[in-house]
Amino acid sequence: MATRPIVAVIEADARDRRTLRSLLSPLDAEIHDFESAESYLADHGRAPGCLITEVTLPGMSGLDLLRLLRADSTPPPVILLGDEADVRAAVTAMREGAVDFIEKPHIDIAILRRVAYLLDHQGAKH
Template sequence: MSSEPVVHVVDDDLAVRQSLAFLLASDGLPVRLHESAIAYLGAVTEGVGCVVTDVRMPGLDGIAFLRRLRERGGAPPVIVMTGHADVPLAVEAMKEGAVDFIEKPFDDEVFLASVRSALTKAGRRAEQDGQASATVARLATLTERERQVLDGLVAGKSNKVIGLDLALSPRTVEIYRANVMAKMQAGSLSELVRMALTVGS
């Protein structure tokens, strides 16, 4: 998977695609053009970046496009472009998960600022996804007993209570706890609990 963020422009109007491509490229942003939502869905399966789409398109419109992206999972941030009369549609798009909407004709700097903000969101999401995957992988290395001790810690139980629950001495619980901290690469108990809660342990 390419780690370079790409701005995907989805619009049925060739002139709009070309002008946005020029604007984005002049700002040093990699861009890919798609003539329809269907074309995008067929060509792009994953990747870091954002989508700029018109709300009114033949075939799959912007709202249906947003729904399809969400159903597919891991949807990138989406900016919706809208005509002056389409503000109610843009509001609906926001409810469907769009991060921003821009009314045409728009100021170049307003557009670029919106794209940069969406790319920042995409980068943060990719980083969080990577951290969650690493946490899940570390959880898988725990033994059954270590997992039971972790569950006790997440429930806010003391070593003594965990020991009583599992018929272990507090000292043995302490050893398991130290093993869990090391395997999970947690610097503190609060960090360990946060990790476990993040991935729904």
């Protein structure tokens, strides 16, 4: 039996974590959610096929986590979620190697399609 890929979701707000889990539920993937970057880093499970993180988190920010993960030789593809008006964070995220930056008001339209694509193309250049 093949192992299902993992999608890790880091979101401080419990309601937003539930919403993301619900949006991602049609995928044939395990959804692991975390309330902070630190709780994600403390988890020693399998590496995710995709990581979704809020830009603004308590403690380590999503951008700081992205930088830390990019120092690894095989980081997972990272999607950052942010406010619609946060152009600076979006530009920084893309320069730091995020595969996408999705504005929070548009998550329901874009997130499922983008994560499905990333999981289907694991191992390929994103």
